[in-house]
Amino acid sequence: MTTTHNLRINGERLWGSLIEMARVGGTPRGGCNRQTLTPEDRQGRLLFKRWCEEAGMSVRVDRLGSMFARFEGRENLAPIVIGSHLDTQPTGGKFDGVLGVLAGLEAVRCLRESGYTPRRPIEIVNWTNEEGCRFTPVMMGSSVFAGVFPLELALTARDAQGAILADELAKMELTCDAPMGGREIAAYLELHIEQGPILEDGGYDIGFVSGGQGHKWYDVELSGYEQRAGTTPMPVRRDALVGAAYLISEIRRIGLDFAPLGVATVGFIQARPNSRNVIPGEVLMSVDLRHPDGDCLAAMHEAFVAALEATRDRFQLDGKQNCVSEHAPVSFDARLLDVVRRISGDLGLRGRDIISGAGHDAFHLARISPTAMIFTPCRGGVSHNESEDITREWATNGATVLLRTALELAETL
Amino acid sequence: MTTTHNLRINGERLWGSLIEMARVGGTPRGGCNRQTLTPEDRQGRLLFKRWCEEAGMSVRVDRLGSMFARFEGRENLAPIVIGSHLDTQPTGGKFDGVLGVLAGLEAVRCLRESGYTPRRPIEIVNWTNEEGCRFTPVMMGSSVFAGVFPLELALTARDAQGAILADELAKMELTCDAPMGGREIAAYLELHIEQGPILEDGGYDIGFVSGGQGHKWYDVELSGYEQRAGTTPMPVRRDALVGAAYLISEIRRIGLDFAPLGVATVGFIQARPNSRNVIPGEVLMSVDLRHPDGDCLAAMHEAFVAALEATRDRFQLDGKQNCVSEHAPVSFDARLLDVVRRISGDLGLRGRDIISGAGHDAFHLARISPTAMIFTPCRGGVSHNESEDITREWATNGATVLLRTALELAETL
Known part of the structure; x- marks a missing residue:
């Protein structure tokens, strides 16, 4: 019998969404070119919005274009936020960032199917311009949200052709009226591919990200x-x-x-x-x-x-x-990390603690909220590359840990 | 009284010719862009030909465009050949190569003014494509003349725009009927700027080039x-x-x-x-x-x-x-070197033996003829640069040593 404690995500549906999203800006070599605030990004955003609404969520957008899809809880408390980014490098892969967003979506789809309403609301966020390849700095949406970087500087950034970010954002035709940070978040969770070889080489199913390198x-x-x-x-x-x-x-x-x-x-x-x-x-x-x-x-x-x-x-x-x-180096929340470790163990997954070598939106969220990251392995450690690849099983395992962690936190925090 | 033993070249006239030639392909920063077989090179060749004819010489051109201006001797013997090149780098200087050709011309002008006819003929050569920046290999004219490199390969060389050397040579409108090597040369002399800092730093007036580096x-x-x-x-x-x-x-x-x-x-x-x-x-x-x-x-x-x-x-x-x-390393002719040393000493010049670090046409001529090179100092060792510079005194001293050496060899060899 499926209860809220043994929910599993639908791996086929998650994989289907990943592949469908990968067609938006898909490249001949099987990668993605969906750079931030381009027509391809807009198409990806619209697809994500439709999926979220179909899953019973309402979508709001902040002044930098970061999208928050909200699944209401039993009580009007600060939400559990799950997120990552849908933008890619010019010759990026199908999973970097996308897995974290769509695994969050899939978690909500499963929750809704189960008929269960969690105590806290759950929000799925697609951060604007994580990659930083078109506009600098990188991780822009999350850094402005966390107060690291002023909104005005972000809106006036220019790409290599001189296009201004605010103008490109206007072309997305979004209603950008959600608060730009400044609100309480109960916990932030991000699932991401490792972008390194450590998990795959060691035969691990999952990584418990204890922190991020400073650089x-x-x-x-x-x-x-x-x-x-x-x-x-x-x-x-x-x-x-x-x-x-x-x-x-x-x-x-x-x-x-x-x-x-x-x-x-x-x-x-x-x-x-x-x-x-x-x-x-x-x-x-x-x-x-x-x-x-x-x-x-x-x-x-x-x-x-x-x-x-x-x-x-x-x-x-x-x-x-x-x-x-x-x-500066980032240390993720020890209590959240314990929850992730235990839930992975319950699922029979072989995991290990790992340090993130790359930067992620979670680094900024850690400043304003208890935060944890979960890594899936990735083939050959290859990322920022059209041949970036993961298995369906890795994606399914990571998304299931994400779902159960979010649900436990929504009940217990 | 001026005799054949104490002839001096006319330093003002030599300098005037150097400056006039530098106007052909002259650059705003005071350098020269007179790359081989370009319209600028043609203009430089025509100016040189006119000067040579005015100095009583007849000019013939070999099948690769190298120009030989001949001042007849008392006897029809193998000539003393003096030469270097009039082509430059795209941002070259006024003296690299040019000094050696025009100092030879000035030597003949002085000889003619003195009314003296040397025993052997004296020829002044302007080698085609010494620089090698437009067509490779470098030192092309002298290497084909010395049998190092086949004429056919030279004629079919292409520049970066795909232009074929033979076609570009045809645009020079020269009568290319002089023998391509295969004739006896009694001695070859080349005056050149050092293109390094050794002479200037040591306060020397002149360098006796004992050989060239192998590389x-x-x-x-x-x-x-x-x-x-x-x-x-x-x-x-x-x-x-x-x-x-x-x-x-x-x-x-x-x-x-x-x-x-x-x-x-x-x-x-x-x-x-x-x-x-x-x-x-x-x-x-x-x-x-x-x-x-x-x-x-x-x-x-x-x-x-x-x-x-x-x-x-x-x-x-x-x-x-x-x-x-x-x-391979080159050693110049010890007997010729002794003549250059002695004549420099007679003129009261402070000189030293020196090895040539750069390649010169003389390296190829050394294969088929007794050969010597003479260096003048050059400011800061700077060459292949629009700011390349020498003093009038250095030019005058070098050309006078060249004249007296050529004359002594024309009489005694």
Whole structure:
């Protein structure tokens, strides 16, 4: 007999919705191009709205276009909010973000079918512009909602073609009258694909996200002296690329010093003039430091600053760094995490605690509400890629844990 | 009294010719854009031809467009040939190549004014396409003349727009009937700016070029595995840029091991996908090794191959190298060098032996004829640059040494 304690979501229906949504902005290689506030995004929003209304929810939209579909509870209390995002990268996959939104929808569909009304309302949110590929910054809807970033700055953001966000939002033809944050949320839950290989490699069904890495992103500029390669003796050179090579090795050493939780990466490099027979006079490069512990991240920063100083001294270069993005580590709510762990165990799922390497809307919600995240495995750790893939079973398991967690919290919080 | 032994060139006239030629293809920043076989090159060729004819020379052109202006001698012997090139880089300077051609012209003007007829004929050559920026390979005219490279391959070369060299040569409207090499040359002399800082920094007036570096140029490709920077632990990474950084440091070490005569440079690097938060899966880079001694250059090659092997092993990368250009070291003629040293000393000039780091037409002529090069200092070692600069005094000194050397060789060889 199905009770509110052993509800399972309908895996076939969830999978069907995922595939139907993936056709909106679908790419020839099986991915999605549904960038925020484009005609494809509008089409995806309309489909989501219809589904929500068919599931007995009412949909409101805040001033930045984030959509809240509400399933009323027995009491008019602060809601349990479940969410993620429907926007994608230009060559994104079918599941990043979408799984979290549609699993929430599927949870409500099941609840409604069961005839049960939870004590607290449940809201499913589709955050505007999580990806940040068209308008920066990323995770825009959730960050403005949580008061991290002013609404006005978001509305005046421009894309690469100069289009203004407010104008593009107007084209969505939404009634943007829901409150922009400032209201109580009993708990926020987000289901997401891992976007890394840890769960799949270890044969796990599910991940209990204990927190998110903090990160510091830097632009680094090294300047030496551009000279002909054939005629400039080694000892008098001021080769910016030689300095960059030393610094890249040092960044790796810093990552290893703080492994396994810390990571340090140089992903971008540009030498100038970048010509075979000219000593590089200038190098631009990125540095990406991450750690789930704030003190460790601060120590990595100090080690990086010292390495840059050593690079300058050792190779007679000018060098400077500029922190272009940073986020403190996030710890999710221990009580919510316990609920997720127990419910997964009841379902016979093999799970493990995991740290999120990527950023998510939940990071911002954690500032204003008890928050938890649940990860499903993802094939080969591949994401932000048209070949992003998960199994139906992973999706079904994740959505069922989400449903039962939301329901328990709606009753007990 | 001016005799054939104390002739001096007319520095004002030489400088005037340099400046007049620089107007052909002159750039707003004071440089020249007179790339080979362009309308600007044609204009420069016509000006040079007129000057040569005014100086009593007859001009013939070989099948690749290299121009030979001949001042007849008392006897019909193999000539003393003086030359360099009038073509420039797209943002080239006023003196690279041009000085060598116009100093030869000025030498003949002075000889003619003195009324003296040397024993051997003297020819001034303007080699086609020394720069190699429009059509490859570089030093094309001299290499085909010396039998290093087949004429047919040169004539069928294409520029970046697909234009064929033979068609572009036809637009010069030259009568290309002079023999393409295969004739005896008594001696070849080339005056050139140093394109490096050694003479100016040491306060020298002139450089006696004892030889040219050999070089080996490689393309290197390193392949690892592209993964997300946030979620991939340090120990399991296969980061191609970390491998490249190690290899760049090793290339520098090899250069230092063979310093001061050896140099080793990585001038070009390209990481893929070159994105801040992605571990680079692939790096392309150049390696440039140079040494004036063939055995040392071979040893540098071996050290590089070993370093690449170590890079592969150490960072679990695939890696390969491809030698895309090489040139054996060149030693110029010791007897000619002695003449240049002595004549410079007679003029009270402070000179030193020097190795040419850049390639010159003289490198090819050294295969078929006794050859010597003379360097003038150049401001800051700057060349292939619109701000390339020399003093009138340096030009006058260099051209006077060239004149007296040519005259002595024309009498005594």
